[in-house]
Amino acid sequence: MHDIGLKPRERATIVSVIRKGTSPAIVSEHLDELTLLLDTAGADVSARVYQERVRPDLATAIGKGKLEEVKLLIEENGSSMVVFDDDLSPAQVRNLEKELKVKVLDRCGVILDIFAARARSTEARTQVELAQLEYLLPRLTRMWTHLSKQYGGVGTRGPGETQIETDRRMYRIRMQRLREKLGVIDKQREVQRSSREGLPRFALVGYTNAGKSSLLKAITLAETYIEDRLFATLDTTVRAFELPSGRRALLSDTVGFIRKLPTQLVASFRSTLAEAIEADVLIHVVDVTSDHLRDHIDVVNATLRQLGAGDVPMLLVFNKIDALEDRLMLHDLEAEFPGCVFVSAARSINLGRLMERMSETYDDSTTTSVVHLPYEHGGLVSRLYDHADVLKRDDLETGIRLLIRVPSDKLSEFRSRYGQWTVTDSDA
Numbered sequence: 124m125h126d127i128g129l130k131p132r133e134r135a136t137i138v139s140v141i142r143k144g145t146s147p148a149i150v151s152e153h154l155d156e157l158t159l160l161l162d163t164a165g166a167d168v169s170a171r172v173y174q175e176r177v178r179p180d181l182a183t184a185i186g187k188g189k190l191e192e193v194k195l196l197i198e199e200n201g202s203s204m205v206v207f208d209d210d211l212s213p214a215q216v217r218n219l220e221k222e223l224k225v226k227v228l229d230r231c232g233v234i235l236d237i238f239a240a241r242a243r244s245t246e247a248r249t250q251v252e253l254a255q256l257e258y259l260l261p262r263l264t265r266m267w268t269h270l271s272k273q274y275g276g277v278g279t280r281g282p283g284e285t286q287i288e289t290d291r292r293m294y295r296i297r298m299q300r301l302r303e304k305l306g307v308i309d310k311q312r313e314v315q316r317s318s319r320e321g322l323p324r325f326a327l328v329g330y331t332n333a334g335k336s337s338l339l340k341a342i343t344l345a346e347t348y349i350e351d352r353l354f355a356t357l358d359t360t361v362r363a364f365e366l367p368s369g370r371r372a373l374l375s376d377t378v379g380f381i382r383k384l385p386t387q388l389v390a391s392f393r394s395t396l397a398e399a400i401e402a403d404v405l406i407h408v409v410d411v412t413s414d415h416l417r418d419h420i421d422v423v424n425a426t427l428r429q430l431g432a433g434d435v436p437m438l439l440v441f442n443k444i445d446a447l448e449d450r451l452m453l454h455d456l457e458a459e460f461p462g463c464v465f466v467s468a469a470r471s472i473n474l475g476r477l478m479e480r481m482s483e484t485y486d487d488s489t490t491t492s493v494v495h496l497p498y499e500h501g502g503l504v505s506r507l508y509d510h511a512d513v514l515k516r517d518d519l520e521t522g523i524r525l526l527i528r529v530p531s532d533k534l535s536e537f538r539s540r541y542g543q544w545t546v547t548d549s550d551a
């Protein structure tokens with residue numbers, strides 16, 4: 124793991140409020156992930172604390188006794204912050220900071236911090252800043268600004284000192300400007316996307332660090348940013364490649380998902396994620412070496428539904444099979460997930476099979492049709508190329524005959540638009 128935070132690294136005590144009956148394995152997995160997130164943000168975890176409760180305490184999330192325990196712990200281990208795995212209300216953060224006298228963060232705050240440090244492109248920076256301001260606005264009190272100035276470091280990167288000193292009204296004005304800026308970027312992206320319509324579009328999605336960028340590189344031979352860190356990718360990259368049939372297609376790679384991805388981030392990254400939402404086929408990449416891959420699959424599916432991409436045809440791809448020591452496990456997974464593909468992006472194992480399955484999934488989710496255009500309406504040909512994947516073109520005496528492929532769910536829309544030019548189902 125790499126340190127992107129301020130030096131020297133900070134120390135954190137992490138806390139989880141768990142519902143009665145939650146299995147210890149799940150608790151420790153969530154705290155492992157929080158530890159990894161903090162490591163990425165530049166802090167080491169000195170202690171883990173958890174409390175079983177029916178519901179979190181309204182004022183301080185944990186109870187009085189636990190609070191005292193945490194207080195003693197941080198004095199002992201010299202933590203400069205306490206990080207909760209659960210969402211904290213602005214009031215809880217205030218109360219906890221007052222009691223504990225160190226800065227208090229929740230998981231969302233840490234993720235936002237990592238995104239802020241990672242964002243490079245104008246689009247990503249604008250999106251992250253908007254999400255940060257939305258997160259900070261209700262937390263912006265005298266106490267908060269005072270603390271953030273006093274402590275600095277993880278969780279207080281914020282949108283810059285000058286903004287922090289301004290009041291909520293300034294925040295709102297800034298947020299309005301960011302939204303307008305994103306609106307402009309959104310339009311540009313839309314134009315870019317529409318100019319690429321017609322080609323089959325595949326989008327890599329998955330849990331962070333699953334190997335999406337590695338697969339993009341392996342399939343399209345594009346130079347992309349790959350690293351063993353969470354959220355290495357914060358932008359969308361689109362590359363062309365050839366399917367086994369020789370047909371050109373597009374593959375996009377985008378930001379990864381994680382449990383409790385802040386809603387502010389999901390909302391403001393909508394335009395970055397639009398490429399995925401509008402793809403013909405989603406390639407859901409799963410890290411086969413993770414002990415929690417089923418959990419990860421659920422999180423990714425839930426996030427996709429939240430984005431309105433729950434119905435896009437999907438191909439599940441298990442990556443990093445080269446790193447699986449237990450061959451038997453691969454066997455079990457193949458039985459559990461029939462029809463899925465098992466690959467290694469790093470070693471280029473099974474990529475041919477993956478591309479075949481990509482073609483099949485695309486073909487299954489689309490329908491081929493024949494359109495017969497009289498020459499006097501030849502001007503429509505270019506529009507057809509925009510809306511469909513044109514597989515074949517014959518110039519006949521009676522006009523132009525095109526064999527096209529359209530997403531099945533768009534066929535009726537297509538029929539109503541071009542039906543008068545004898546659209547026939549070629550599969551029939």
Ligand SMILES: Nc1nc2c(ncn2[C@@H]2O[C@H](COP(=O)(O)OP(=O)(O)OP(=O)(O)O)[C@@H](O)[C@H]2O)c(=O)[nH]1
Nearest residue numbers: 332333334335336337350351354355356379468469
């Ligand atoms: N052993 C092994 N490691 C892999 C494989 N594919 C990717 N990795 C490693 O997994 C880590 C994450 O890879 P990325 O391609 O950056 O993952 P990502 O899904 O794009 O991650 P984010 O952009 O952070 O969401 C890197 O250290 C890769 O080298 C593989 O097939 N085998």
Ligand SMILES: [Mg+2]
Nearest residue numbers: 335336355356
């Ligand atoms: Mg990536």
